[in-house]
Amino acid sequence: MQSTAHDFKGNVGAALADPNLQDSLAKLKTGFSERRRQAAERLPEFEALRDRARDIKNHALANLDFYLEEFERKVTALGGQVHWAPTAEDARRIIADLCRGVGARTIAKSKSMVAEEIGLNEHLEALGIAPIETDLGEYIIQLRREPPSHIIAPAVHLTKDQVADTFLEHHSRLGFTRRLTERNDLVAEARQVLRQKFLDADVGLTGANFLVAETGSSMLVTNEGNADLSNTLPRMHIVLASIEKVIPTLEDAAVLLRVLARSATGQESSAYTTLNTGPRRPGDLDGPERYHVVLLDNGRSSVLGTEMQDMLRCIRCGACMNHCPVYGAIGGHAYGWVYPGPIGAVLTPQLIGVEEAGDLPNASTFCGRCESVCPVRIPLPRLMRHWREREFERHLTPRAVRQGLALWAYLARRPRLYRAVTGIANRALALLGRSDGRFGTLPLAGGWTRYRDFPAPQPGGTFHAQWKRGRWNRGRWNRGQGSRKR
Amino acid sequence: MSNPVPPQSSPPRHVALFVTCLVDLFRPSIGFAAVKLLEEAGCTVDVPAAQVCCGQPAYNSGDRATTRRIARQVVDAFEGYDAVVVPSGSCGGMLSHHYPGLFDDEPALKVRAERFAARTFELITFLVDVLGISRLPAHYQGIVTYHDSCSGLRELGVKHQPRRLLAAVDGLTLREMSTPEVCCGFGGTFCVKYPEISNAMVAEKAADIAATGADTLLAGDLGCLMNMAGKLKRQGSPIRVRHVAEVLADMSRNAAIGEPEDGR
Numbered sequence: 080m081q082s083t084a085h086d087f088k089g090n091v092g093a094a095l096a097d098p099n100l101q102d103s104l105a106k107l108k109t110g111f112s113e114r115r116r117q118a119a120e121r122l123p124e125f126e127a128l129r130d131r132a133r134d135i136k137n138h139a140l141a142n143l144d145f146y147l148e149e150f151e152r153k154v155t156a157l158g159g160q161v162h163w164a165p166t167a168e169d170a171r172r173i174i175a176d177l178c179r180g181v182g183a184r185t186i187a188k189s190k191s192m193v194a195e196e197i198g199l200n201e202h203l204e205a206l207g208i209a210p211i212e213t214d215l216g217e218y219i220i221q222l223r224r225e226p227p228s229h230i231i232a233p234a235v236h237l238t239k240d241q242v243a244d245t246f247l248e249h250h251s252r253l254g255f256t257r258r259l260t261e262r263n264d265l266v267a268e269a270r271q272v273l274r275q276k277f278l279d280a281d282v283g284l285t286g287a288n289f290l291v292a293e294t295g296s297s298m299l300v301t302n303e304g305n306a307d308l309s310n311t312l313p314r315m316h317i318v319l320a321s322i323e324k325v326i327p328t329l330e331d332a333a334v335l336l337r338v339l340a341r342s343a344t345g346q347e348s349s350a351y352t353t354l355n356t357g358p359r360r361p362g363d364l365d366g367p368e369r370y371h372v373v374l375l376d377n378g379r380s381s382v383l384g385t386e387m388q389d390m391l392r393c394i395r396c397g398a399c400m401n402h403c404p405v406y407g408a409i410g411g412h413a414y415g416w417v418y419p420g421p422i423g424a425v426l427t428p429q430l431i432g433v434e435e436a437g438d439l440p441n442a443s444t445f446c447g448r449c450e451s452v453c454p455v456r457i458p459l460p461r462l463m464r465h466w467r468e469r470e471f472e473r474h475l476t477p478r479a480v481r482q483g484l485a486l487w488a489y490l491a492r493r494p495r496l497y498r499a500v501t502g503i504a505n506r507a508l509a510l511l512g513r514s515d516g517r518f519g520t521l522p523l524a525g526g527w528t529r530y531r532d533f534p535a536p537q538p539g540g541t542f543h544a545q546w547k548r549g550r551w552n553r554g555r556w557n558r559g560q561g562s563r564k565r
Numbered sequence: 566m567s568n569p570v571p572p573q574s575s576p577p578r579h580v581a582l583f584v585t586c587l588v589d590l591f592r593p594s595i596g597f598a599a600v601k602l603l604e605e606a607g608c609t610v611d612v613p614a615a616q617v618c619c620g621q622p623a624y625n626s627g628d629r630a631t632t633r634r635i636a637r638q639v640v641d642a643f644e645g646y647d648a649v650v651v652p653s654g655s656c657g658g659m660l661s662h663h664y665p666g667l668f669d670d671e672p673a674l675k676v677r678a679e680r681f682a683a684r685t686f687e688l689i690t691f692l693v694d695v696l697g698i699s700r701l702p703a704h705y706q707g708i709v710t711y712h713d714s715c716s717g718l719r720e721l722g723v724k725h726q727p728r729r730l731l732a733a734v735d736g737l738t739l740r741e742m743s744t745p746e747v748c749c750g751f752g753g754t755f756c757v758k759y760p761e762i763s764n765a766m767v768a769e770k771a772a773d774i775a776a777t778g779a780d781t782l783l784a785g786d787l788g789c790l791m792n793m794a795g796k797l798k799r800q801g802s803p804i805r806v807r808h809v810a811e812v813l814a815d816m817s818r819n820a821a822i823g824e825p826e827d828g829r
Contacts, residue, residue, distance in 0.1 A: 091761055404748045408765035442759050444752025444766075445625060446715035467627030476627060480754070484623060488631040491617045492638060501590050516825035517798055526757035530764035531795030534591065534823035542584050542593035546612050 080198050080226055082431050084415030087438035094409040099238050104410055107235055111401035114345025115452065122341065132338045133456045135331045136392035139323075143383065146292040146325045147374065153295025157357025159370035167197035170375045174199060174284070174317060177371055178208050181315055183281035189299070189306035190214035191286030192230055192395060193319050193375055195417045196430065199284075210284075211276045213305040215269055222249045228411030230418065231343050231397040236410050239265070273305070283309035283367065285355075287320035288394065289335060290372070293328045296356040297372065300339065300349035307353050316355065316367035321375045323391040335394060338454035343396040378430055386465055390425045392455040399449035399459060405442055414439060421449035425462040433466060437475050440466035502544055509536040576696050577647030577684070580608040583639075585656045586618040587787040592822065595787060598814035599652045599688050606696050615642035619656040624663065625753055633667050637674065640664070640681045648695070649685040652810050653786045654717015655753075657687035662720050687717055688810055689785055693726035700733040703815040708738045710779035711809070712770070712793065713746045714786035723785060727809050731783070734812065742773045751792035767796040774804060781821075783809045794822040 083090055094100055119125045139146055151161040164170035170193075178186060186203065188194065188210050200210045200221070212221040216234035220227060222245050227233030234242070242265055247258045250272060259265050285306050287297040297318045299306045310316045326332060340346040359366035382388055400406040400420025411419030416436065418426045424439040440463035449459045470476050490497040512518055512535020520528045527533055539545060580603055588595045596612075603610045620635035639660065643649045651657040661682040668675040692698045709731060717723035731739055750756060750766025757763075770793060774782050782797070782804055784790050794806035805821035820826045 088759075088761075091759070095761055095765055404750070404766050404769075405762055408762050408769075442755075442762060444715065444748050444750065444755045444763075446748035446752070447719040448715070448746070448748070451719050464625065464627065467625070468629050469627070471627030471629075480626060480758070484626055484628055484631070488623060488628070488635070491620075491635055494615050494617050497617050501586075505590050514825055516820055517795070517823040519799075524757070526760040527795070529760055530799065531767065531792065532798040532823055534791050534794055534798075536591045537593060537819070538826060539593065542589040542596040543612070543614070545593055546596075547614075 080195060080201075080417055082416045082427075082435055084427060084431070084436040084439060087413065087415055087442065090413035090415055091409050091442075094413040099241055100236050100410050102238055103236050104407055107229075107232075107401065108407045111344070111397075112452075115342055115398060115401070116345075118341040118345040118347065121347075122337075125338070125341065128334060128338050129454055129456055131334050132394075132454055133392060135326060135334060136394070136455050139326045139331075140383065140388060140391055143322065143325065143380075146327055147322060149292040150290050150295055150325050153292065154357065154370075154372055157295050157370070158360075159295070159357045159372060162371060162373045164373055164375045165377075167375070167377050170197045170319065170373055170377075171199060171202045173373050174319065175202065175206055175208070177315065177317055178203065178282050179206070181281060181369070183208055183315070185209045185211055185276065185280050186282040186284050186317075187211050187213050187277050187280035187309040187313060188217070189283075189285040189301065189309040190217045190233065191284070191319055192227075192417060193286055193321050194284070195227060196321075196377065197319075197375065199319070211273075211280065213273055213277065213303075213309055214301070215266065215303060215305075218269060218273065219245060222246075226412065226417070228419065229397060229400060230395050230420075230422075236412065277308045277312050280309075280313045282315045282317060283311075283313040284317045284319060285310050287318050287324050288339065289332050290320055290325040291327075291329055291332055291354075292325055294354075294356055296329075296354045298332055299353045299355070300336070300351065301353075302344075302346075302350040304351050307351060310353070310355055310367065311365045314367055315369040315371070316358070318355065318370075318372040319375065320372065321377065321379060323379055323393075335454075339394055339396050342398040342452065342454040382429060387425070387429065387462060389457050390422070390429070390462055392457050393422050393426070394455060395422075396454055398452045398454065399457075402448045402452050404446060404448070405444070421459040421463070422457070425457075425459060425466065428466050433470060433473075434475065437466075437470050440464075441470075498541070498543055502541055505536050505541045505544075509538045512536070513538060578608050579647045580610050581643050581646040581649050582610055582612050583616060583619070583643070583649055583651040583656065583660065583685075584612060585651060585653045585787065587791070588652060591791065592787055592808065594816060594819055595652050595808040595810055598808070598810040598816045599650065601814045601816065602688070602692060602701070602810060603650060606692060606698060608696075611646065613642040619659040621655065621659050621753055624659065629667070636664050636667050636678065640674075640677055643681060647684065648691065649681070650688050650691050651685065652688040652808065653788075654687050654714050654721050654723050655786050655788060657685060658716035658720035661685040687721050687723055687785065689727045689730065689813075690721060690723055692813075693729060699729060701730055701813050701815075703813055704735040705781075705812050705815075705817055706736040707781045707805075708740055708777075708779045709781045709783055709812070710740050710742050710774055710777040711745060712742070712749060712774070712782060712784040712789060714784050714789045715748050717785050718746060727783075727785060727813075730813050731809070737812070740777045740779050742777055744773055747773075749789045749793050751786075751789045753788065756792060763792075764796075767792055771796045771800060771802070775802060780804060781812075782806045783812060785809050790822055798823040 219234040228236040289298040358370035406420040427436040445460045517532040623631040664678040750763040
């Protein structure tokens with residue numbers, strides 16, 4: 080996927096001016112967070128489970144090489160094959176070769192963010208292989224040729240009306256010529272169209288929520304069951320997953336599943352939880368004849384052992400973006416690449432470079448709501464701050480910011496000079512703002528006063544000036560509503 | 566996460582006020598309200614002269630070296646007090662949660678920063694959790710809504726303490742917003758670096774505030790208050806905006822934030 084993260088500010092302007100997007104975001108902001116809150120409240124041990132989930136992922140990351148090799152041994156023993164893909168390009172090549180090896184013309188895909196990360200669809204299309212998205216949201220955005228705007232709800236930026244128009248445009252040639260207005264009718268129509276595609280597909284490609292080292296299983300949760308059709312009907316099943324998805328045991332998976340669905344959608348568990356453990360065995364009624372797992376690194380191993388390692392705990396529930404007021408204002412596309420929201424703000428600079436995505440970790444108030452809901456307790460604000468530190472060290476911070484900061488720091492380290500300067504500023508602003516108590520415009524503060532008034536300082540000098548003048552004038556300040564009444 | 570400190574048998578009495586740069590420059594009355602609250606609770610209050618700022622502008626811009634220099638200056642200036650009290654959750658969080666981590670590679674300084682952090686408190690939590698105050702002799706006639714500023718809420722656990730004290734204020738009715746815990750869009754330099762996003766956030770906050778029907782907005786951080794007041798005033802809203810300490814100290818006769826003094 081071509082990044083537009085470098086034009087974050089341009090993307091923001093477009094997002095804020097898009098009425099359909101703003102409509103959709105208004106619903107998202109209350110829906111997801113309220114459901115998560117209720118789900119967490121219903122489970123007394125939820126906070127303790129978050130600690131365990133964090134510890135499980137930390138243990139897996141600390142022993143990643145061991146568990147990955149263990150996973151590969153198990154998959155191989157089951158008759159499957161593991162492919163190691165150091166880069167996105169390697170992963171694309173491996174998957175294309177596998178597809179061409181069986182003469183595949185169409186592949187049924189269940190939702191995979193890693194496939195988005197490596198730009199798989201465009202690559203396959205260029206080779207004459209048609210990828211068919213089978214997750215409803217992914218299917219909708221594939222028809223519209225749009226990237227996902229959310230990691231678990233890829234079409235969350237669209238309204239029902241937009242989906243109705245898209246279906247009419249693309250389905251009418253299949254004989255569906257009525258414009259639908261009801262949600263259930265839209266789902267039913269998509270199901271009818273997709274069912275035949277499942278049956279026709281030569282290869283099924285899925286992502287994985289977890290890779291279980293002890294059994295060699297890949298684990299997948301969905302609410303639509305599309306993954307099960309993608310991986311049981313075609314002759315070949317390809318699992319595409321990044322390396323940090325591996326966990327030691329099924330027991331660990333059980334803990335992670337309990338926090339995953341509650342954090343994501345507020346469900347106690349997703350509608351479908353599927354374990355794929357190797358290809359079809361003799362006597363099995365269904366399942367693929369060939370089973371491949373493509374493990375993508377794409378820069379992740381270079382994060383191990385650094386101050387940024389915590390980002391690899393992510394289990395892709397989407398809670399951070401569901402609770403992020405910045406995401407809630409601008410939606411996912413404004414972030415400009417595959418992963419939006421707070422996790423995108425720490426992951427994207429790692430995966431495509433901080434020069435390209437430098438705005439993302441800066442566009443946060445550090446309100447901390449993401450960290451407060453993260454099921455694996457990723458310190459997202461801290462990681463965003465680390466990116467800012469790296470940008471500052473590499474002189475990527477805008478010059479105006481650096482100069483302003485340098486001037487402020489010079490003063491801040493010289494309290495007497497600072498007091499002289501702020502004393503003058505305080506008096507000037509208080510005098511000019513005396514009649515209104517605020518400013519409608521103010522030189523050098525256009526970013527503020529374009530949208531807000533700027534409150535003027537109280538008259539009488541700075542706190543420190545008044546304090547120094549003889550402690551403080553009790554008569555002047557010690558007046559409340561109460562003292563007037565009494 | 567919240568770490569309420571149990572009331573102590575002999576509470577700290579010799580207290581230093583960390584004024585914060587915004588209170589110093591824009592609204593000294595918050596500082597004086599803090600002094601009044603602390604003195605009436607039996608504390609002796611000092612205001613160390615060498616204080617300037619907690620360092621957040623540098624810290625959040627990625628300038629760690631400058632942050633460390635400023636943090637050192639603050640730790641030096643506040644040596645020797647029983648407690649350091651801050652009328653801001655944001656600056657309080659910086660001093661008590663972020664300072665020690667700045668000195669990971671300087672053990673001696675880290676120990677000092679940790680000791681400093683352990684005796685640093687946000688004003689309202691200091692009054693309620695440390696001094697055990699549950700009621701103050703204040704009067705405020707009005708319907709109030711309270712915004713939970715982010716760092717205070719999520720780093721320091723400031724949530725029930727201001728509400729408990731406000732509930733006991735004579736004449737005051739508290740009416741909650743639908744989302745009092747959602748950020749107002751201030752975020753320090755964020756509000757001028759990304760003004761469009763910040764505006765979208767504060768516009769939503771202003772709508773939530775207005776929907777309560779309250780005539781007064783209170784919070785514990787002047788940055789957030791200036792942002793919300795600025796938006797409300799731009800919209801022509803009559804809602805008065807104040808720091809919670811002003812109301813609790815019964816010092817609410819001076820003009821509210823963004824409003825002119827009426828000549829007194």
